[in-house]
Amino acid sequence: MKDCGVFAHLLGARAGELEPEEEARLAAHLGECEACRARLADDRSTEGMLAEGLAEAAARRDFTHFADEVMARIPARAWKEPEHRGGLRALKAFLGRHKVLAVASALAPALAAAALYLFIGRSGVAPEAEEPGVEVVSETLSPTVLDTSDGPIILVNDADGT
Amino acid sequence: MEVDDLALLEKARAGDAESFRALVVRYQRKVFAVALGIVKDQDLAWDVAQDTFLRLHQHLHDFKGESAFSTWLFRIATHLSIDAVRRERSSKKEDLDTVDEALVSEGADGILATALGSNPQESVLRKELVGKMTEALGKLPAAHRAILVLREVEGLSYEELSERLGVPKGTVMSRLFHARKKMQALLRGYAGLAPSPGRTAESEGSES
Numbered sequence: 207m208k209d210c211g212v213f214a215h216l217l218g219a220r221a222g223e224l225e226p227e228e229e230a231r232l233a234a235h236l237g238e239c240e241a242c243r244a245r246l247a248d249d250r251s252t253e254g255m256l257a258e259g260l261a262e263a264a265a266r267r268d269f270t271h272f273a274d275e276v277m278a279r280i281p282a283r284a285w286k287e288p289e290h291r292g293g294l295r296a297l298k299a300f301l302g303r304h305k306v307l308a309v310a311s312a313l314a315p316a317l318a319a320a321a322l323y324l325f326i327g328r329s330g331v332a333p334e335a336e337e338p339g340v341e342v343v344s345e346t347l348s349p350t351v352l353d354t355s356d357g358p359i360i361l362v363n364d365a366d367g368t
Numbered sequence: 369m370e371v372d373d374l375a376l377l378e379k380a381r382a383g384d385a386e387s388f389r390a391l392v393v394r395y396q397r398k399v400f401a402v403a404l405g406i407v408k409d410q411d412l413a414w415d416v417a418q419d420t421f422l423r424l425h426q427h428l429h430d431f432k433g434e435s436a437f438s439t440w441l442f443r444i445a446t447h448l449s450i451d452a453v454r455r456e457r458s459s460k461k462e463d464l465d466t467v468d469e470a471l472v473s474e475g476a477d478g479i480l481a482t483a484l485g486s487n488p489q490e491s492v493l494r495k496e497l498v499g500k501m502t503e504a505l506g507k508l509p510a511a512h513r514a515i516l517v518l519r520e521v522e523g524l525s526y527e528e529l530s531e532r533l534g535v536p537k538g539t540v541m542s543r544l545f546h547a548r549k550k551m552q553a554l555l556r557g558y559a560g561l562a563p564s565p566g567r568t569a570e571s572e573g574s575e576s
Binding site: 214215216217218219220223241243244245247248249250251252253254255256257258259260261262263264265267269272273275276277279280284285286 | 382383384385388389392393396397398400401402404405410414417418421422425477478479480481482484488494497498499500501502504505516517519520521525526527538541542544545548551552555
């Protein structure tokens with residue numbers, strides 16, 4: 207069949223890819239050409255095998271790190287930070303705009319520690335040696351308690367010790 | 369429920385790294401398969417697949433939705449694959465074609481169809497031949513690998529092939545025919561199917 211050279215190239219066409227006139231001539235040719243029918247049968251019997259073969263080859267490959275490698279090649283600045291990290295970023299921006307507050311915030315723990323130290327020092331818990339005069343005066347004016355059958359009697363000494 | 373491509377794309381455009389990563393994971397093997405079919409070397413296909421996703425990231429805002437997202441992505445992959453083959457070819461000055469022309473021209477048409485049987489999807493032979501596909505592709509010239517992958521994996525029409533490859537539609541049809549003939553000849557070889565000496569192919573054209 208001498209027209210096979212023309213029609214064989216049309217065999218792989220999908221529906222709608224040929225002009226209606228070409229389709230009609232191809233159909234007529236196939237009706238009378240066994241060789242072209244055999245070619246068409248081969249095309250159809252192997253349809254999809256290429257895609258399957260490549261998919262199988264891809265399935266055999268280890269892709270565990272593929273996405274990581276891609277992501278590592280994209281600059282980090284291309285991405286928006288996740289929500290929880292975005293909150294920290296907003297806090298930093300706020301403190302940047304309010305520097306006095308920022309300094310106060312940074313010093314707050316140290317100030318609190320100093321205040322506590324002073325409070326403890328003034329409340330008398332400190333060692334005796336630090337305020338010896340107070341103890342002497344206290345001893346001089348300390349009351350005497352008499353335990354009687356009618357109850358305790360408290361005697362307050364005078365300033366001269368009597 | 370799986371998030372659709374466009375939803376992930378929108379989030380990636382807004383700077384969501386995890387959405388972009390999800391697109392990479394979803395398509396990495398398919399993009400690799402397309403690249404492998406064209407460049408034939410596994411490591412080069414890996415590099416091309418990675419470059420495809422980097423290019424995707426650079427052009428996230430260029431996708432207009434005129435085709436499916438996957439079509440657009442595979443277009444990037446095939447473009448980069450063909451570029452990679454050109455670079456390789458110009459550096460090595462070779463384009464291997466190890467298909468035995470005698471197998472192609474001795475009129476063996478129909479043998480594969482007969483061997484694969486009336487239900488080729490279930491055939492054991494078919495499974496064996498699928499496993500040989502990448503090896504067979506590797507024996508074809510780059511132009512034939514590219515057109516087969518574009519047609520059978522990416523599913524391009526004659527018009528789209530003509531546009532993508534920059535050749536007339538007639539050349540597309542002829543090149544595709546010869547690429548298939550060579551591929552089928554290789555498959556017959558793998559299947560141990562000798563060509564029938566009694567039949568002659570009258571359809572060899574000028575394009576190969």
